[in-house]
Structures are given as structure tokens and as C-alpha cells.
Amino acid sequence: MSVLEIARAVRAPRTAATAAGEVVLPLDTILQRDCIGAMRELPAASIDMIFADPPYNLQLGGDLNRPDGSHVDAVTDAWDKFDSLDAYDRFTRAWLAEAKRILKPNGTIWVIGSYHNIFKVGAAIQDLGYWILNDIIWRKANPMPNFKGTRFTNAHETLIWASMGEKARYTFNYRSMKTLNDELQMRSDWEFPICGGAERLKKDGHKVHPTQKPEALLYRILLACTKPGDVVLDPFFGTGTTGAVARRLGRRWIGIERESPYVAAAKERIAAALPLDESALTTMQSPKAAPRVAFGTIVETGMLVPGAVLMDAKRKYRVTVRADGSLLSDCGQVGSIHKLGASLQNAPACNGWTFWHYEAEGALKPIDALRQTYLLATQP
């Protein structure tokens, strides 16, 4: 039985359409298969984002005990065992290559790892022609101490964010991130507690998955780098953190996971995750998203009259508005609001909307205020 047959068939959103017509993707579904095999049956160029939390290939020695004698419950599962560093390398390159095939040209991939595997992963990402956009540090607020006092406390994990190539476009909701970070640019180091408390899935008092990731981490990633309705694939789904957050944020998701106990836990968990309503999902938009307004339109509609005088905030430069929306300076120079602003300042570029001001009731206001007024009056 193929992936597409066992999947709950859902018509893909328009963004998943290809030249061949509409594509059917197993949306909001867990494919209980091995990761590479399942990806192979997904159509090419159909996924907006991949978030991957692959096996870390931890090479742990014997048991580890805390100073008080208690036993540390380490990651000893079979899925984290590889015969050699070379075997891990081959596995990594195989799934990353498959991921590249199914990502859309403007898609991106996120991979999380620790020093045990992240360098192999990053090198493979570069060799496969992905283009790294950032590496992100998850600084753990409450990491496990180094009980033996032999090294620095391993207090972070590393994520790599990459696009499909050097020239590829990608989604980055800059304004959302800046807003989320109290009006400062979001940096490459993020602090979150490790996953615990009520969020940590448990069964019979034991954690269901040894490396469950905090939802806050996925929340930030999906908010930053996807749009509502985008399709997010997690090829190492585990207990479904990606699916739960995707559902909450109004994104579509596909999970791949081989182990039945994880699949069962993920299904139950995602069903309980309530989607945020649309108003809560609305995020700060970049001005880029607003339709373009030509300065000439402001003149045409009479918001500024030909002959009106504009000046910069310090009243250093004065120019006159002409009927076609061009500006004329005292010294006879002519140009668009941007070009003339740049030329007068001898700068490489200039945003005329914020540089030029008009006088209203004795005060100077940027002409961008007129553009905002125009947009408010004309937008639905």
C-alpha cells in the first residue's frame, strides 16, 4: 500500500499545485514508515518547510549516575544506534537529499542537533547545495549538569536553517520576530526551558519519548518561517511536537514516524491541540506586504498639490512637487522622491517616503503619513 493510499487524502492548498495540476498530499497525517521510504513517495517540490530532529548518534559509554547515586535515564534507543560515524554520515546525506527533492524552490529546512551530529549534518547540508541562512542556538535555561565535572555543562543545542540555494527566496516574518522580541531584532540565540512539567508526555510515570522538544521552540520556528496554510513536514515526528504547534498556528503538517508508541501518543496529543482563532494568528506585517503606492498617485488625488514644498526633517533641503510626481530642488535638480533624496544627501539610497516632509499646522510630517492615509481609504 502506498503512502498516498493509506493517507487521508486532502486536496492540497493552491501553494502545493505544480505544473501537472493539483497535487494530493497526505496532509495532517502521520505516515508510519521509515523516514526515507516515506519521503520517496511524496511528490517533488511540494513542501514549504521541513523541521527535522534526527537521531543524534549519541555515543554514550556505560551507565551514568548522579552524585546522589540515582541513575540517569539516557538515550539508549535502537533508533539512535549507528554502526559507525560513516554509517551515520550516509544516513544523514540520504534523508537530506530526499528532503531537498520534496521541498518547494522557496522552501526551507530546519535541523536540530548537538555537537555529536550537528557538524556532520551541517557539512552535508552545504555539500548538497542548500544555503545556510542562520545557525540558531537553543540556550537551555535548565540543562542537565555535568555530573562528573569533566567538561563544561552541555547547556545548548544547535539548529541550522537553510534555503534551497544561494539565490533561493524564502519566508522570513521579520516583523513578527521583532515584535515577539520587544521591538528588537530577534537574535540567533534563543532561551527556552527544556521540555518538562505538564507539557512532557508521560505514560505510566515514564516519559514517552526521550528527546521531546519544547513547543515554544517550534512555535518560534513556524511563526518565523512559514505562512498560515503552509505545509510543514517532520520526517522524525516522534510524539508530534511539530504537528501540535502547526495545528495551533494554522499550518498544515505531515509527520513520518516508525515507532507505534510515538505515533499513538502524537495522534492523541495533536487531536487535543486547539487551533488559535484567526485573530490571534494575525501577526505584525512588514510594510512590504502592503500594496505599492506611487508618489504620483498622492499628487493625482490632490493630497499634495503641485507646487507644494517638501523638506527633510532638519529643513536642510527644500524641494517643490511637480505635476507628474517628480521633485525639483533649489539648485535645479529633478528626480523621484527617492532618487533626489539620495542625490542631495550624496547617499547610495534613500527612502523618499520617510525622508521628505510636508508642513501641516506648523509641524513637519513625513509624506509616508499621506501614503498611510491613502491606503486606509482605499483598502477593503
Next chain:
Amino acid sequence: MSVLEIARAVRAPRTAATAAGEVVLPLDTILQRDCIGAMRELPAASIDMIFADPPYNLQLGGDLNRPDGSHVDAVTDAWDKFDSLDAYDRFTRAWLAEAKRILKPNGTIWVIGSYHNIFKVGAAIQDLGYWILNDIIWRKANPMPNFKGTRFTNAHETLIWASMGEKARYTFNYRSMKTLNDELQMRSDWEFPICGGAERLKKDGHKVHPTQKPEALLYRILLACTKPGDVVLDPFFGTGTTGAVARRLGRRWIGIERESPYVAAAKERIAAALPLDESALTTMQSPKAAPRVAFGTIVETGMLVPGAVLMDAKRKYRVTVRADGSLLSDCGQVGSIHKLGASLQNAPACNGWTFWHYEAEGALKPIDALRQTYLLATQP
């Protein structure tokens, strides 16, 4: 002429001796050669630690301007240019292999990089049989912003610390690190400001080297992973941060650097670096304020110099400050400001910040005044 001939020949300390007898190393010297060639002429198994800050292979596009129109002075030097990712890979593996040959069996290597190169470096380190002990994040207190709003602010760099193999022993001064961090284990994420102000080397108003590293970073590394008298090699010496800090901390150093202007600046700088002298006070930067200030930070920033004498308000007890922020009493007891204060008084606990005083202009002031000064200087 061989490296050993042109080098100032110095009898190596006992720690540099091998089974073949005493080895002659060009200690406390800069070898003006290409990195791999110079390493080739150094004897095998002779170096205690290598700190390497190799070219990052940045692949920058055109010019970049700030929002105010000013130009960003990027790293465009020839030494950072490689023909391809593959050429960079070969270069990396070549110098890392040579490094492994000259390191002692119990030696370690530190390499710093960014996402442009660190994954290639880390993968090569693993392939060459080194054993990664930690990856360390240098969280920059004041990184350059992302001016175009296209990605997350690139606010950190990554360091890899590796031993000679899985079973190899290595030096890690656990107590020093814990003391430096105010009795908490030192974590894998470190915060320092970028190198600027008085510490930044300048000539004719321009920075001498585009990527000078802060001394605080090297201070922590050398304090953590070497012993006094150990030999530290820096194959990408630049303007000699490693040499200056090594001299200050009583470690021997060897630098390899091809570019004459860097060599000249490094020589001058290291000559001016006085071993454990208060010269650190003016050259080192204050880390960003944290709610809690570690006493080690006061030492790291040079507000108190190793060797300084502290005493209680009644001058009953006298102790000496050590490089890692621990205190040494007359009777040989050692401990943190809190622990030693308690122990000397035979008390269950002691607030070291208010108990210990330093002498300034004939008067005694509590070291808490230094903490307050530090906080005032760093709090917004």
C-alpha cells in the same frame, strides 16, 4: 632556513619533554610562515594546546549599507578567499591533520568559527579521529544587526573543543571554572562583548585586523584547559590575542602568522602585556550585566588583578586573589569568596561580597563596591 633555525631557540619546559629527551621549541615566538608549512617543522607530540581562529570562508555578495546609508566595512581580505567549498575543505583537513601530529597525546584543540565554516571544521575534526568534548557558544553582547531585516541577527560564534581521541586524557580545571562562575558549573554558552574600545588594536585610526578576538575569550579558554607553563600554539596568530593572554597567565606560546602588519602589531602588543599585571584593567571589556555577578567576572574584567590582597574589615584575615577568582589564605586554604570567608571565621556561611575588602587610597572598601561599579557600568 628552517623554522627551528630562525626561531629564538629556548629550552622547552619539562612538560614539553618527550621520550627522546628534551625538545627545542621556538617558544614565545612568532613564526612568519604559512600555517601548514610552519607546523610541519615542529616536532611531533610537543604542544599542549592549539587555539585556532582560521579563515571563515565568508562568501559575501556586493556592498552592504546601513539604513543610514553608511558603508559596512566587511572582511574582504585575500586570506579569506578560497576557490570553492571543496578547496576550503582540503585546506581545513590539511592543517587539522598537521595539528594532530604536533599535539601531545593529552593535548586539546580549540577552533572558533561561524556557520560559514564551523560545520566543515567540526566534521573534519571528527573524521580525523579527534574526540569532541564540547561545543561552546560565544554569545556576543553587541553583535552587528541584520540591516536588511532578512534573517535572525547573527549574534554568536561557535567554538569546538576536542581531545586527541575517545580515550585520551586532557586538562580541564573544573574547580577554576566553577569558581569563576560563582559556584555554578561553567556552561557551554559564554557571553562577552565583541572586541572594541581600548582593547581593539588600531593604526592611523583603522583597525589593524578585521577579526580581532576579545582577550576575555582566550583568558577563559587558557584558564580552563591549560596549566601554567603549558605550550599553546596559535596557527592563525593574527595580532596575537593568544600570545598576550598566554603571557599574562604564565603560559608559553608559539604563533604562526604570514602577514607582516599583523606580526608587527602582535609583537608590540605582547611585549606590553605584563604577566598578571593590572594592565588588564584598561584592556578588557565588561561583559553584559547579569542579575548576578560572578566574582570571577570582576577578575576577568580586570577590576581586581590576580595577586591582589583582600582582607576583612578588621584586617584580621588576609587572602590573595587568584586568576580564576578563587582566594588563597596565608595558611594555604583555598576557596570562593563565600566559602573561604565562612571557613576562616568558622561560620556556616558568609557573604563574601561584603566580608572581603580591598585597599584603595589607604582606605578599605568592600569588594561589593566593585560589583556595584560593574553593574552601574553595564546596566542600561
Next chain:
DNA sequence: CTGCGCACTGAATCAACAA
């Protein structure tokens, strides 16, 4: 002498679109 404002700077893979 202090405080304020302005200019300058740091390892950066830094735009999107239409003609």
C-alpha cells in the same frame, strides 16, 4: 566637570520587482 547629542563601528554569506 557633567550631561547630552551626534557620528562612527563591528567575521554579514543582508531586496524585490518590472521592464
Next chain:
DNA sequence: TTTGTTGATTCAGTGCGCA
């Protein structure tokens, strides 16, 4: 594919000049 136009975009810190 290339070229030109529009127009979006910055944080922490140092240092200097001036009131």
C-alpha cells in the same frame, strides 16, 4: 538574463564636541 526603479532597514557601545 540583465538592468533600473522603488523603497525597506539597525543594536550596543565608544568617543568626541559642545553647552
